[in-house]
Amino acid sequence: MPIKVLVAKPGLDGHDRGAKIVARALRDAGMEVVYTGLHQTPEMIVTAAVQEDVDVIGISILSGAHMTVFPKVLKLLGERGVDDIVVIGGGVIQEADGPKLKALGVRELFDSDATTQDLIDGIERVVAEFGRAQKRTDAARSTA
């Protein structure tokens, strides 16, 4: 099954050219990419992720707001009873924040030098390792 990814762009970062390029590259790699536009709040990101039932949420932040956005998104996912969606991040991330974000449950971080191929490989890897697709097929089989 195609991997379904939400590409989210929170905050006030001015343009979405980068996000659109990423969305197209992921599509060309065979993924189904939900794009939600600019200025997404954590609440909007989580609502979209739940309704779309994506495998992965990819959040790109250039403005350095990682330490506010990611904890909020992870907390809201928990509150909505959704703990099987993988969260990854990209953008300009302070070196010291990387380990903190990973400890919170962000599965992968890409810095701004990452190529789209790095992203594709990274998403495929985290889905294979942490994704719920396998869990769900197994669950369906055991109840069938």
Next chain:
Amino acid sequence: MAAAAPRTIALVVQRDLARAITAIENGYASASAAGDTLPPRRESAPAYVVGVTGPPGAGKSTLVDRLIESFRSNGDSVAVIAVDPSSPFTHGAVLGDRVRMQRHSGDHGVFIRSMASRESGGGIAPTTHHAIALASRAGFDVVIVETVGVGQVELEVVGVADVVIVVTVPALGDSVQTIKAGLTEIADLFVVNMADRPGANKTSVDLKHMVRESGKSIPVLQTIARDGTGVGEVMAALTESRGHHHTNAARSVRFDVVREVRDRAVRRALDVLDGSRGRSILERLANREMTRAVAREELLDLALEEVIHAD
């Protein structure tokens, strides 16, 4: 109409609906089992299903956003199923319809789900009608289905909707001509969107002429979805049609059956072509032991025999 308190759907039900749709899409569960996690629908009537189709960029998602707003102000809860095409080469897709509907994000009476068309060549994902049934089961009063209509593909939406809005724009006046036969077959309502652009009146006149020639009485309305102009008239037409949507249901069931028959026939034909008899014909063709034309005839006989004499 008295202002009713807008109805909402519990978030946990919305989550389970989302998961049930995925289960159907990915084949984890059968259509009948997927909804087992949802509570039974409380309302006696199923959801009112509105199809919105038309060419890419016509403003369908923007119009859907306006319709959500209007249905909400009448109190109806609304689910949107937005279908976008999958790439036939990579099977990937960019699903961008919800960008236009983001202002409803905090409203618990609105559920928006994008679906890629996957292997169906068409505007309707094979599982779309199951997704609609699930949204209805989850308790939504209205389900809006947005599909990209190109050529014949938009006919498919009829199989799942109680009422079909065909959206077009002034600049596409020419294409109205080329797809006209199909359009009057499926449209319950024509909307010429982007009426702020030149040529809207001419396109409306052309469409009205086409409708008259077809002997039907399909309203032709103009909107500017971007600012909401004309949306009130569209809602009035929808409200009117909702009163007698059982007639639309009959048409919709008919299309749905035709579609199911065709899908099953195609599946059976493929089984035969991929089976030993089909493969041996193809092998002889590859070895130049028969001509293309003969191979075609033999394969066609084989497939049709299987389809027609199926149990």
